Amino acid sequence: MSGENHNHIIPLSENVEENIEKLEMALGKSDDLSIRRLNVSAKNVAIIHIEGIVDDQSINENVISPIIQLNKENHPFKSTKELADKIVQILSVASIEFIFNWSDLLENILAGDTVILVDDSPKAITLGTKKIQSRSITEPTTQTVIKGPKDSFTENISTNISLVRSRIQNAKLRLKLTKVGNVTKTDVGIMYIQGNADISIVNEVMSRLEKINIDSILEANYIEEAVRDNRKTLFPLMQSSERPDVVAANLLEGKIAIIIQGTPFVLILPVLLIQFFQSPEDYYENNAFSSFLRLIRIGSFLLNMYASAVYLALITHHQGLIPTTLMVTLMAQRERVPFPAIIELLLMELAFEVLREAGVRMPRAIGPAVSIVGALILGQAAVEAGFVSAAIVIIVATSAINSFTLPNTNIVNTARGLRFLLIFSSAFIGFYGILLLTLCILVHLCSLRSFGVPYVAPFAPFRMGAQKDSLIRFPITSINMNDTEGNKETKTK
Amino acid sequence: MKKLVTLLFILMLIPGCSNYRELNQLGLVIAMGIDVSKNIENGYRVTFQVINPSQLSPTGATTGIPVSNYTAEGETLVDAYRRASIIIPRDNDVTHLSLIVISEELARKGTNLIFDAFERGKQAKTTFPVFIARGTSAENVLGVVEPLESNPTKSVRSTSENNQKYYGISKTIPSHEVIATLSSEGKDLLLPGIKLNKKLTSKNQTDNLNNIKPSVIEVSGLAIFKKDKLVGWFDGENARNANLILSELDSTSFSIPCEKKYMTLITKRSKGNIKTLLKRFPTLQVNIALNTEISEVNCNKDLTDTKVLTDIENDLEKEIIRQVQRTIQISQGTGTDVFGFGSSLSKENPRYWKKHKKEWNTIFSKAKVEVKVKASINDSGLVTDPYEPK
Numbered sequence: 090m091s092g093e094n095h096n097h098i099i100p101l102s103e104n105v106e107e108n109i110e111k112l113e114m115a116l117g118k119s120d121d122l123s124i125r126r127l128n129v130s131a132k133n134v135a136i137i138h139i140e141g142i143v144d145d146q147s148i149n150e151n152v153i154s155p156i157i158q159l160n161k162e163n164h165p166f167k168s169t170k171e172l173a174d175k176i177v178q179i180l181s182v183a184s185i186e187f188i189f190n191w192s193d194l195l196e197n198i199l200a201g202d203t204v205i206l207v208d209d210s211p212k213a214i215t216l217g218t219k220k221i222q223s224r225s226i227t228e229p230t231t232q233t234v235i236k237g238p239k240d241s242f243t244e245n246i247s248t249n250i251s252l253v254r255s256r257i258q259n260a261k262l263r264l265k266l267t268k269v270g271n272v273t274k275t276d277v278g279i280m281y282i283q284g285n286a287d288i289s290i291v292n293e294v295m296s297r298l299e300k301i302n303i304d305s306i307l308e309a310n311y312i313e314e315a316v317r318d319n320r321k322t323l324f325p326l327m328q329s330s331e332r333p334d335v336v337a338a339n340l341l342e343g344k345i346a347i348i349i350q351g352t353p354f355v356l357i358l359p360v361l362l363i364q365f366f367q368s369p370e371d372y373y374e375n376n377a378f379s380s381f382l383r384l385i386r387i388g389s390f391l392l393n394m395y396a397s398a399v400y401l402a403l404i405t406h407h408q409g410l411i412p413t414t415l416m417v418t419l420m421a422q423r424e425r426v427p428f429p430a431i432i433e434l435l436l437m438e439l440a441f442e443v444l445r446e447a448g449v450r451m452p453r454a455i456g457p458a459v460s461i462v463g464a465l466i467l468g469q470a471a472v473e474a475g476f477v478s479a480a481i482v483i484i485v486a487t488s489a490i491n492s493f494t495l496p497n498t499n500i501v502n503t504a505r506g507l508r509f510l511l512i513f514s515s516a517f518i519g520f521y522g523i524l525l526l527t528l529c530i531l532v533h534l535c536s537l538r539s540f541g542v543p544y545v546a547p548f549a550p551f552r553m554g555a556q557k558d559s560l561i562r563f564p565i566t567s568i569n570m571n572d573t574e575g576n577k578e579t580k581t582k
Numbered sequence: 583m584k585k586l587v588t589l590l591f592i593l594m595l596i597p598g599c600s601n602y603r604e605l606n607q608l609g610l611v612i613a614m615g616i617d618v619s620k621n622i623e624n625g626y627r628v629t630f631q632v633i634n635p636s637q638l639s640p641t642g643a644t645t646g647i648p649v650s651n652y653t654a655e656g657e658t659l660v661d662a663y664r665r666a667s668i669i670i671p672r673d674n675d676v677t678h679l680s681l682i683v684i685s686e687e688l689a690r691k692g693t694n695l696i697f698d699a700f701e702r703g704k705q706a707k708t709t710f711p712v713f714i715a716r717g718t719s720a721e722n723v724l725g726v727v728e729p730l731e732s733n734p735t736k737s738v739r740s741t742s743e744n745n746q747k748y749y750g751i752s753k754t755i756p757s758h759e760v761i762a763t764l765s766s767e768g769k770d771l772l773l774p775g776i777k778l779n780k781k782l783t784s785k786n787q788t789d790n791l792n793n794i795k796p797s798v799i800e801v802s803g804l805a806i807f808k809k810d811k812l813v814g815w816f817d818g819e820n821a822r823n824a825n826l827i828l829s830e831l832d833s834t835s836f837s838i839p840c841e842k843k844y845m846t847l848i849t850k851r852s853k854g855n856i857k858t859l860l861k862r863f864p865t866l867q868v869n870i871a872l873n874t875e876i877s878e879v880n881c882n883k884d885l886t887d888t889k890v891l892t893d894i895e896n897d898l899e900k901e902i903i904r905q906v907q908r909t910i911q912i913s914q915g916t917g918t919d920v921f922g923f924g925s926s927l928s929k930e931n932p933r934y935w936k937k938h939k940k941e942w943n944t945i946f947s948k949a950k951v952e953v954k955v956k957a958s959i960n961d962s963g964l965v966t967d968p969y970e971p972k
Contacts, residue, residue, distance in 0.1 A: 405602050409677025409705065416610065416678060420635035423605040430604060516602070525593050529586060 099191045101213055105133040105206045108213075112137065115195060122198075125153060129160045132172055133208040142201035144220035147182065152203060152216060155179040169209040176205065177214060184217030196274070221245060226252070229331050232496055234370040241331045242353040246276050249348050249355065252333040253280060257340060261285075269298055275306040276350040280336075285343040290359060290540050294345055309354040312347060318538050323506045325499035326539045328364055329354040335369050359539040361546055363559045366390065368496035371562050380561035387560070389491035394504045396488040397434055398511035398523050400480070405430050406519030422478040431516040433477050437485040438512070440467050442505070445489075609672030610635070612649070613681040613735040615720025616696065618688045619655045626688075626696075628662040629653045629721045631681075631735055632670060638732060647787050649733045651724055659699045677705050681735045682712045682757060683720035683776070689805060689812035697761050708758040713738060714805045714812065716775035723776055728798040729791050737799045738776055745801045750834040751821040752776075752801040764810060767939060768924025771807035772824060775815065776800065806916050808943075814916040816909065823909040826902075827868055827921050829854035836874070838897045841881035847874040847898060850960065858927035859952075860934055864945060866923050867952045868906060874898065875961040879968045886966050891959050899955040906953045914947045923949075 102108050109124060116122055125136040136152060159179055166172040177185055188194055189212050198204055201219030229241035242249045261283040268274045281291055297316040306312060309329050317326040330336055331353045336346050339357045347356040366386045371379040403411055404419060444463045451459055472479045492501045514522030537544035547555035557563040610633040619625035630652045637648040652670050656662030700706045715723040724734045731737040742752040752774040763771045779800040782790060790796045804821040806814040816824050825831045831852050837844045852872035859865045884890050913920055924942045928935035938945060
């Protein structure tokens with residue numbers, strides 16, 4: 090992963106000033122490089138760190154002041170080695186390591202460690218003083234629930250790991266850290282539970298992460314796009330969640346979590362299609378009620394995808410299928426509409442997409458203005474002016490509202506894409522087109538794998554045991570958690 | 583992936599031409615009236631009732647008549663349908679056809695294979711009901727908009743349905759059932775009749791909407807068919823009794839005399855059953871069972887006395903027997919077996935049926951009729967005895 094292999098073989102100089110000069114050169118005389126020079130028993134000692142990513146207070150109290158104290162005590166040191174050992178002993182810092190070459194020195198300083206260089210010593214002492222500013226734990230913003238935990242991940246990887254660890258206090262919870270990104274060298278952690286997770290998938294994840302050859306990892310999606318099984322699909326092959334309870338629950342089911350420094354979204358894999366319809370709240374409420382809501386969500390997803398296309402097929406190809414009274418009403422509405430139904434529908438669908446995008450992008454202060462414009466202009470006024478028929482507005486609004494019931498936005502985007510494809514095929518040959526495309530989608534779904542696990546399991550391949558927590562949820566005591574996870578899929582292969 | 587795309591492309595091409603049609607290019611034909619052609623021998627004069635959607639808009643106030651009738655003549659129905667394009671401005675759509683009216687004149691000449699086009703056509707459904715325009719033309723019946731209903735088609739259907747619910751003269755017979763009855767042995771066709779209760783007073787249609795006693799659709803008896811020809815009518819009570827025998831009655835009312843006045847019982851549930859017994863000669867047997875409720879009493883009777891109730895039941899049974907026998911006699915008079923006694927015989931005694939099916943209508947006309955009725959009173963309403971003026 091390190092692009093600067095030649096640095097490995099360059100050992101540190103035994104002269105502190107020489108090292109400092111070289112370091113300043115390497116960092117381009119960066120102004121936030123802080124160097125504190127001390128003299129202990131006639132030896133030059135330098136304490137080096139980068140401002141802002143370290144714990145200043147800890148360095149002052151636990152590193153600099155003991156060394157000054159040591160200087161005052163005026164110990165006679167026989168050798169440099171003895172001095173270095175003494176320094177290591179008096180520092181009250183949790184993690185201390187020795188490094189011998191340039192590459193490690195640079196890496197550690199950039200990661201927020203403090204480095205102590207001592208004259209005539211071939212090794213540098215690095216202290217784990219990393220402290221990155223991050224916001225505090227807040228309520229989740231994208232995956233909200235009424236009942237259930239209110240904490241969410243932050244941009245800080247160690248906070249995120251602690252949130253998961255606090256939920257699963259078990260010796261079998263494993264964490265493997267690595268760095269990804271040629272330039273950013275972002276910390277990436279892989280968490281799983283030994284015994285629950287399929288170790289071959291863990292190894293596969295590790296090897297795919299190591300093969301990533303991109304400069305930067307700034308968000309979870311960088312990793313997702315780099316390691317997913319099928320790059321052409323519209324369907325999400327990994328789940329991302331900002332909820333620690335979701336990640337914990339998935340880990341317990343044998344899934345693997347990838348936690349990335351700098352983003353509150355944690356990747357969960359392997360993933361099954363049905364997972365995108367399951368909300369964490371399903372397990373925090375009565376199971377009968379949760380099952381009902383789960384079915385509602387699946388229905389909503391289908392409506393969101395199909396409502397527009399089916400409506401278009403009905404009014405342009407299969408007029409005989411509409412009840413006569415409704416047909417007359419629809420005809421009356423369309424009587425003075427200037428555009429063909431397909432144009433009308435696309436106009437409204439695009440208008441909604443634009444509104445949605447505007448809603449995400451606009452500054453908070455002008456939010457109400459956009460909703461007024463959206464609701465009044467695009468809804469009422471457009472119908473009254475005869476631009477579009479009222480039925481189209483109802484259909485587009487229905488399909489839009491339905492997209493908001495899904496707990497996971499990844500799958501909503503899939504539905505948005507497929508919706509347009511379905512509209513085109515419906516305009517072309519009606520229900521026949523819709524059916525053809527549906528068939529293609531189903532075939533495609535069956536061909537998808539998420540880290541080797543069939544995407545539409547437990548329906549295809551069908552497993553009776555796992556049905557207890559797929560479309561509907563049985564009481565928690567009757568669900569065998571080990572039976573619901575994806576790892577069984579690979580084991581049965 | 584490439585294979586999938588290729589497959590999709592091929593499948594897309596298989597259906598050929600798309601039948602893409604915009605709603606505002608469609609003319610929705612909701613009813614057809616079939617009359618005898620005036621100009622073409624053995625041809626038809628067909629009235630197409632097309633919806634005018636802008637008059638039925640849910641928000642806008644309607645200013646005109648919601649339907650337009652277009653009449654065209656042709657050798658066959660499809661011919662007339664095609665020729666109608668000289669006056670109909672829109673792409674006709676018959677998938678929503680919900681009413682066929684045939685004039686009595688045409689029905690008396692014989693309907694022949696008039697329903698073939700509906701069965702054969704790819705678009706049309708065969709679930710729409712068929713009515714006979716009694717003593718008038720189908721064109722006239724479809725030509726009146728009445729105030730309570732939005733269009734003539736709906737008037738015909740809802741008047742008929744309402745009558746079925748309250749008295750039971752009319753019945754809704756979908757065209758596939760008409761075809762089935764016409765092509766079956768041992769049962770003749772009955773079709774409901776409709777007419778206008780009075781002539782339109784003004785040439786202006788909208789005047790009818792402003793008239794407090796408007797010209798409206800009236801259900802009028804059941805037409806008796808011999809094969810495909812109309813030969814007679816069941817009127818009023820007889821039409822109702824026919825439906826009672828056929829067990830197709832929702833509810834009706836019977837009035838029986840009581841101390842020079844009358845009392846009325848309404849039926850709650852009724853079941854008719856026919857059987858053809860073969861004792862040397864076929865005997866037509868009708869069994870009727872019904873539950874009734876006393877709903878009006880215009881004489882003094884002690885309704886708390888079970889003996890009185892039993893007497894009323896007996897009176898009602900006698901009355902129904904009298905009426906049903908008269909109804910069957912009318913059927914026997916025209917020599918058409920509309921109740922399906924022949925069909926019942928053919929199932930129970932196929933050998934006899936095979937031998938005599940050719941002269942069945944004559945046998946039917948002379949056959950003895952046995953009617954058994956079991957009536958029971960379940961309820962006498964909220965009061966027991968009627969009030970006494972003092």
